[in-house]
Amino acid sequence: MREANEDNTAWRRALRREMVARRAALSDAEHDALSARIVEQVLVALPTPRVFAFCWPIKHEPDVRAVVERWAARGVQAALPVVVAEDTALAFRLWTPETVLEADRYGIPTPMSGDFVVPDLILLPLNGFDGAGYRLGYGGGYFDRTLATLSPRPLAVGVGFEVNRLESIRPESHDQRLDWIVTEAGAFRLGA
Template sequence: MSKTNENSTAWKQALRRDMAARRAALAAAEHAAASARIVGHLLAVLAPPQVVAFCWPIKHEPDVRAIVAHWRQAGSRAALPVVVGAAQPLAFREWSDATPLQADRYGIPTPAAGDWLIPDLILLPLNGFDAAGYRLGYGGGYFDRTLATLRPRPLAVGVGFEINRLPSIRPEAHDQRLDWIVTEAGAFKPVV
């Protein structure tokens, strides 16, 4: 690994820790209110999809399960991502309130069984993000690989808190640009 790559990797690792610490510092009421505002903005700009993929909230990420419940009542199907193998794209397994969940290798609740679905909309958690539409994840590259391979490409909507907005995440060639960024402050299309 070159010195430049080592510096970039170290910078992103430190940034990931800082972004998670910022969310962890939010009071429970503030977190719930900001999550509710995000759900309201999602309702205002997006039509119910055929299949919505979302992530179970971990590490104090926004909780957008209310929009998933709303869309399911409108006839959408919902799915959660499943890591099927290291360095592979994610697969999506159908989820409902009755779906049993088990922790995957990363401790994320995941359906143990159910139909495999292909989403037309993915709600992606934003560990960090920038106005150009790039997202800082947790370093595994799973969503970038997934968005690069799904055809047709689903609408990619990042959901996060304004405290995690950055001037730039210093995107690399493999980073996939999001179609929308939604925070408690509103819904934004990336500045290209």
């Protein structure tokens, strides 16, 4: 059994690199156009939350920051994830365009001060994903731990490019299933 887990870990590590490379191969114009289509899909398909969390785009992930401006006009508050400690769930701090961001230990722009909130919807970046609703992140397990511990569980919405769709990510017991997947091709609600 241990050998199977090691094989899956090595497979996922290689797959993560491949997924980043697929996104990096998109031109800036393609990336921007696909990101804009994802933003429109989010705004049309999803319920308007009270507080939502999003991730600052890194490694050529979809840039969905335009959702913030559109939902803020409706009175929705935005938050960014904060790594409080290794191997723990994420916390979320309110964010506005005036919020000062600093790179965290992973180089991700993060608010270092401000109020913590619990979002009712999280837009999660999809490094890779499958049609069953499982996402391949970067291997830290932060979002899986967060979704497993937040109560009530926020609506988990994966946002990614179709170029990162996989037949299966080979989900493991700790992997948390998403409620929605949104790509440039549409918004897909996943069954219960």
